[in-house]
Amino acid sequence: KAGVTQTPRYLIKTRGQQVTLSCSPISGHRSVSWYQQTPGQGLQFLFEYFSETQRNKGNFPGRFSGRQFSNSRSEMNVSTLELGDSALYLCASATGTAMNTEAFFGQGTRLTVV
Amino acid sequence: GEDVEQSLFLSVREGDSSVINCTYTDSSSTYLYWYKQEPGAGLQLLTYIFSNMDMKQDQRLTVLLNKKDKHLSLRIADTQTGDSAIYFCAESALSGGYNKLIFGAGTRLAVHP
Numbered sequence: 001k002a003g004v005t006q007t008p009r010y011l012i013k014t015r016g017q018q019v020t021l022s023c024s025p026i027s028g029h030r031s032v033s034w035y036q037q038t039p040g041q042g043l044q045f046l047f048e049y050f051s052e053t054q055r056n057k058g059n060f061p062g063r064f065s066g067r068q069f070s071n072s073r074s075e076m077n078v079s080t081l082e083l084g085d086s087a088l089y090l091c092a093s094a095t096g097t098a099m100n101t102e103a104f105f106g107q108g109t110r111l112t113v114v
Numbered sequence: 115g116e117d118v119e120q121s122l123f124l125s126v127r128e129g130d131s132s133v134i135n136c137t138y139t140d141s142s143s144t145y146l147y148w149y150k151q152e153p154g155a156g157l158q159l160l161t162y163i164f165s166n167m168d169m170k171q172d173q174r175l176t177v178l179l180n181k182k183d184k185h186l187s188l189r190i191a192d193t194q195t196g197d198s199a200i201y202f203c204a205e206s207a208l209s210g211g212y213n214k215l216i217f218g219a220g221t222r223l224a225v226h227p
Contacts, residue, residue, distance in 0.1 A: 004156075033214065033215070035215075045216070058214070092157075102162060105149070107155055107156040
């Protein structure tokens, strides 16, 4: 079965712009989580969605937001981009039960802010 | 608090065993994971262990868990050049009643002939 698909793979934006990233989870998975990976901070949890509801959130400013659709696809939006937002953004899908977080990751979207 | 630590670099000779170590802080973690990341790629789940186990073996991979010391290790037997990658240890941490993954900084494994 198809894995987690993230689009686009690469993106270049300028400071102050906004960006939307997309993630299609594995079929049947209802949980989608987003992570930011940077050389300095490593992998940091952004938020998790399950059945169109955000049920977990990391320590990121309000410029970072997301949503999930009824087909479990998720989008992440970053507004007023800053240079420090340049990172690899990874999405993970899981079946979503609270005690089982066997998460499968997509290849990520590499965002460069110039 | 939530924190996962691992050594940053490991170099081994091809054919030898590799052991990557990790310590974590959240004693309520239910699952502990090892992920592999190759250059330009996302994270690949290698294996995971439930917190009430102390060992899990999967082909060349052996995971050891010392829950008392909050220490997790990944042993790769007969290490090959294709095993060169960054290996991330992660724990599932309860937050607001649901799980999220807390990752270590990653251990870069270099395999040389």
